[in-house]
Amino acid sequence: MATNFRHVNLSGLAFSELRPVRFLAVVIATAGVYFFSIFDLSFVLNEHLYRLGHGDTGLNFLGFLYFVRDEWRFPLFETGNLGYPYGTNIILTDSTPLLALIFKSLAPVLPKDFDPFGLWILLCYLLIAHAFSALLFHFGHRHMLAAVAGALFAMMTPYFTVLLEIASLEAQFLILYAILLYFRVADTDNPQRALAWFTLLLVAALLINFYFFAMAFTLYCCAAVNMVFRSGARRHLGAYVALTIAVLMGAMFVAGYLPRRVPWTGSSGYGHFSMNLLAPFASNNSHNLKAIRILDLVLKPDATGGQYEGGFNYWGVGIFLLLCASAPVWLRRRRELFNLRLWPLLLGLLGLTAFAVSNEVYFGQYLLLSYQLPATLLSIANQFHSSGRFFWVVSYCVMALAVSQTLRLRPRWLMAALLLCGVVLQFKETQFIRDALQNRTRLVEPQSLTEVRWQPIVAAHRLVALVPPAQCGGFRDIYSEIGRISALSNVALHSVWAGRFGPSAPESCRTLQRDILEHGFSSGVLYLFEPRGFQSIRRRPELEHSCAELEGRYVCTLQRTSLSLPPLPPDPGPAPWPPDKNRLDALGLKPFLGMGWSSVEGTGVWSLGNRSELYFRLSSCMDATGLEVSFVPFAPPEGQKVTVSVNGRAGESRRYRERQPESLILPIQLCDQNDPLVTVSFQVEEAPSPLEVGESGDARPLGVLLLEAELVR
Numbered sequence: 001m002a003t004n005f006r007h008v009n010l011s012g013l014a015f016s017e018l019r020p021v022r023f024l025a026v027v028i029a030t031a032g033v034y035f036f037s038i039f040d041l042s043f044v045l046n047e048h049l050y051r052l053g054h055g056d057t058g059l060n061f062l063g064f065l066y067f068v069r070d071e072w073r074f075p076l077f078e079t080g081n082l083g084y085p086y087g088t089n090i091i092l093t094d095s096t097p098l099l100a101l102i103f104k105s106l107a108p109v110l111p112k113d114f115d116p117f118g119l120w121i122l123l124c125y126l127l128i129a130h131a132f133s134a135l136l137f138h139f140g141h142r143h144m145l146a147a148v149a150g151a152l153f154a155m156m157t158p159y160f161t162v163l164l165e166i167a168s169l170e171a172q173f174l175i176l177y178a179i180l181l182y183f184r185v186a187d188t189d190n191p192q193r194a195l196a197w198f199t200l201l202l203v204a205a206l207l208i209n210f211y212f213f214a215m216a217f218t219l220y221c222c223a224a225v226n227m228v229f230r231s232g233a234r235r236h237l238g239a240y241v242a243l244t245i246a247v248l249m250g251a252m253f254v255a256g257y258l259p260r261r262v263p264w265t266g267s268s269g270y271g272h273f274s275m276n277l278l279a280p281f282a283s284n285n286s287h288n289l290k291a292i293r294i295l296d297l298v299l300k301p302d303a304t305g306g307q308y309e310g311g312f313n314y315w316g317v318g319i320f321l322l323l324c325a326s327a328p329v330w331l332r333r334r335r336e337l338f339n340l341r342l343w344p345l346l347l348g349l350l351g352l353t354a355f356a357v358s359n360e361v362y363f364g365q366y367l368l369l370s371y372q373l374p375a376t377l378l379s380i381a382n383q384f385h386s387s388g389r390f391f392w393v394v395s396y397c398v399m400a401l402a403v404s405q406t407l408r409l410r411p412r413w414l415m416a417a418l419l420l421c422g423v424v425l426q427f428k429e430t431q432f433i434r435d436a437l438q439n440r441t442r443l444v445e446p447q448s449l450t451e452v453r454w455q456p457i458v459a460a461h462r463l464v465a466l467v468p469p470a471q472c473g474g475f476r477d478i479y480s481e482i483g484r485i486s487a488l489s490n491v492a493l494h495s496v497w498a499g500r501f502g503p504s505a506p507e508s509c510r511t512l513q514r515d516i517l518e519h520g521f522s523s524g525v526l527y528l529f530e531p532r533g534f535q536s537i538r539r540r541p542e543l544e545h546s547c548a549e550l551e552g553r554y555v556c557t558l559q560r561t562s563l564s565l566p567p568l569p570p571d572p573g574p575a576p577w578p579p580d581k582n583r584l585d586a587l588g589l590k591p592f593l594g595m596g597w598s599s600v601e602g603t604g605v606w607s608l609g610n611r612s613e614l615y616f617r618l619s620s621c622m623d624a625t626g627l628e629v630s631f632v633p634f635a636p637p638e639g640q641k642v643t644v645s646v647n648g649r650a651g652e653s654r655r656y657r658e659r660q661p662e663s664l665i666l667p668i669q670l671c672d673q674n675d676p677l678v679t680v681s682f683q684v685e686e687a688p689s690p691l692e693v694g695e696s697g698d699a700r701p702l703g704v705l706l707l708e709a710e711l712v713r
Contacts, residue, residue: 015412017142024130026147031129034155035122038434043441047118049164051484052445056094056165058480059497061115063093065487068104069112075256076101081487083471083496084463086504089256091210093498096120096168097255098207113488117167124170128154131176135400138183141407149419153403156426158283158314159392161433164440168209169389175396177201178216185223186341189232192240198223199244203251210257214384215352215393220244222348229340268696269385270378273310274358276301277368279388280315280395283429299364311356311388313395318426319402325418326405349394355381356391379694383500449481449551457550457563458482459489462524465512467533470495471699472509472608473598474530478553482528505699506689513596513609521546527556535615536595538571539679574615574677577623583710592616596682598700604632607682607703614680614709621671626712627680630663634702636693641685642704646678647671665712682706 018026043049050061066082067090073080077097080087091097096117103116132154136146154176155161163169178201184194198220205213224241227233252258276282282301302308358381361369373381381387406422409415458464464486468474475482479497486493494512496505517536520543521527529537529547534554537543547556548565557563575591578584586605596612597605618624633640633656645651647670656662668678684703690696 014145014416015143018144018147020137023133023137023142023147026144027130027133027151028126030148030151031126031155034129034152035125038437039118039121039441044118044122047115048444049441050117050167051113051115052447054445054477054480057167058483059093060095060167061117062480062483062487063088063090063095063498064100064103064117065113065484066090066493067095067097067100068107069487069490074254076254077256081490081492082483083498083504083508084492084494086502086508088496088498088502091256092500093496094166094168094209096171096208098204099167101207113484120167121164121170124173125155127171127173128157128160128176131173131180132396132400135176135180135183136404136407138180138187139400139404139407141404145416145419146407149403149407149423152423153318153399153426156316156318156423156430157396157399158316158430158433159312159395161430161437162312164437169211171205171208171212172392172396174201174205174208174212175215175393178205178219179393179396179400182219182223182226182345185233186226186345189230191223191227191233192236195223195240195244199247202244202248206248206251206257207255211384211386211389215390218348218352219345219393222344225344225347226340268382268690268698269306269310270381270387271358271360272304273306273386273388274304274360274362275311275313275356275388275391276303276307277357277361277363279307279311279313279391280398283314283316301364303362303365303367304360307362307388309388310386311391313356313388313391315395315398316426317429318422318424319399321425322402322406322418322422323398326402326409329408330401330405345397349397352390352393355384356388356394358387382697447481448478449485449553451485453551454482454485455489457555457557457565458485458491458526460559460563461491461526461557463492463494464526464528465494467512467516467527467529467595468598468608469509469512470497471501471505473700475528500697501691501699503692506692506701509689509699510609510687510701513611516543517595517611521556521558523558525557529554529556532590532593532597533595535574535593536613538568539594539615544568544571574617576617576619577678577711579619582713583708585708586706589614589706589709596703597706604705604707606634606700606705607684607687609687609701609703610684612682612684612703614678614682616678618671618676618678621668621673621676623676624668624711624713626665626667627678628663628665628710628712629680630661630707630709631682631704632659632661632707633704634688635659636688640687640703643681643683643685645681645683648679648681651681651683661707680709 050057053061063082066079067077070079070081075089077090078087079090082088090100099116099120103110129151133147133150136150160172181194181198181201185191188194202213202216202220205216224237227237278299278301359371359373360367406415406418409418464482466475470476470479479495483493494508531554537547537556543556546558546560547554547568548560549568550565586600586603590600592614593605594613594615596608598608627646629644633642635656635658639655639657641653641655643651643653644664644666646666646668649669652664682704687701687703689701690698
């Protein structure tokens with residue numbers, strides 16, 4: 001009898017229907033236990049991953065910090081001090097604008113470097129657990145087992161847990177709430193309340209990450225189509241949809257999506273960051289998708305080199321188990337897949353899948369289908385270049401199908417056993433992700449700059465200018481560090497590193513370099529130079545006396561003396577040309593690059609802006625009579641004039657209309673026997689960026705791609 005009582009008691013505890021409040025309590029408790037099994041309390045209360053991070057984490061926090069410490073502006077998410085003088089919108093820096101808006105309102109009572117992203121990640125875990133469990137609750141699964149299993153499966157979703165680097169992409173609960181609202185619209189004869197909640201969800205998604213807005217809006221459209229074909233539900237539908245559109249357009253305008261000047265133009269990558277058809281079956285180990293072996297055929301689920309990021313959609317072996325185990329249930333009910341309740345959703349999922357796989361459909365490393373998109377559609381698609389993320393909606397629907405249909409299995413002990421096995425398998429398979437998260441959040445990234453040393457120097461200026469700016473490829477290593485010091489000192493930063501760039505980004509690159517070379521340094525500006533570009537400053541004594549070396553970084557300011565910065569050590573001069581080599585490729589020319597060059601990439605190095613310089617030393621003026629340079633002009637359709645000169649002598653000018661390799665032999669004249677220095681100058685009449693000509697989101701103003709140079713002996 002005791003055994004029977006225990007069985008009845010446990011069965012009642014696990015399978016008795018719970019009221020919504022108790023169901024929610026179980027979900028939150030489960031989510032909290034799981035979260036703190038990975039992250040410690042210091043991650044939430046004293047977060048350093050974003051505050052001291054580099055790369056995407058530092059980018060997220062810097063946009064947040066500049067926005068919170070700036071005055072209120074319009075559009076709402078504009079900050080004038082990041083990317084000065086043009087400013088930027090923190091929507092473009094993945095800084096979770098809605099979170100930033102909340103904490104900007106609380107800024108007067110918070111520490112000046114407060115970092116809320118640890119709290120945000122905790123909230124994302126709680127909300128994704130609640131959203132998925134609420135979906136199960138709507139399907140009629142309202143007992144404790146459904147609450148616990150739903151919370152755990154949601155939080156152990158591989159494509160949710162790996163996205164810690166970009167905090168806004170952790171808000172995948174928005175997808176699940178959108179799916180839930182679709183079913184609330186579809187399952188009631190009076191869906192107006194659900195549509196109102198849908199509108200609020202769309203506004204929230206708009207203010208968190210535009211990818212989620214696009215996904216949720218697709219589901220909203222599916223819900224509206226569902227109502228069109230239901231005579232009892234389509235009453236006043238047009239008015240509700242019009243109101244939703246009006247609210248969204250207003251939110252876009254206020255947020256800065258629709259300002260007077262376009263906040264971003266151009267992007268690229270559609271098809272590169274797509275989803276491979278193998279993605280649901282390929283697990284991820286440290287951003288390396290594992291190959292799948294079928295008999296003797298090895299399939300690689302990343303055919304483009306970017307599908308590991310944009311198209312990671314692995315479901316997990318636990319979900320596969322539940323899909324297979326519940327197959328008799330959902331196959332027996334397959335006719336329901338074609339009823340009015342579901343077919344608009346299925347059409348929407350089909351469209352999202354088509355967009356996710358892009359116009360180049362890969363199965364493993366094999367290209368199955370490729371087609372051209374019209375230029376207008378391609379431009380729109382490129383704004384969502386990580387198109388593989390759109391399959392997340394499909395993946396969550398599959399997960400909901402697997403778990404909800406498993407919960408329908410009988411007898412209950414079989415259902416419970418399958419759920420337990422699924423949870424254990426999913427937990428075990430995602431162990432490496434949790435280990436990586438623990439290591440990532442406990443590791444404090446080393447800092448290149450000592451804040452207490454740099455802070456008074458930065459604070460003595462009104463603007464910090466990185467040369468070249470971050471938007472032109474410069475200083476990616478310390479961008480977030482110097483930016484954080486500048487923001488905390490209320491000093492503007494000329495650079496901005498963003499996910500999208502506007503028309504002002506290329507111009508800011510051109511203007512900064514031109515002003516330095518033509519007019520020298522400006523008062524109140526602290527300049528930081530990359531070592532290569534600083535060679536150009538060392539050749540000009542009127543500029544060199546304003547510069548110093550601080551922690552291995554070259555800084556220049558008209559306040560050098562008043563700030564007690566030490567003078568520069570003696571100039572060692574340009575590097576000598578290797579005596580045993582006549583021809584050098586772009587990598588070999590790296591020691592000779594002065595102002596106006598980007599990083600060496602592939603077979604060459606791009607010049608930035610209107611003027612770029614090379615410096616090298618000969619052992620004697622008799623070593624060479626000329627220099628042959630090979631380059632490819634970045635010629636826009638209207639043509640590009642390029643002038644190449646040596647040692648200040650009038651150079652050879654040509655206009656190019658095609659991007660073809662070009663070689664010029666330049667005589668080396670005006671050589672000083674006592675100091676056989678060779679200065680090569682590339683002057684470009686107008687250096688457009690790929691962004692400005694509509695080719696990609698690259699904001700660098702490009703002149704020529706220098707391939708190699710050869711001494712003519």
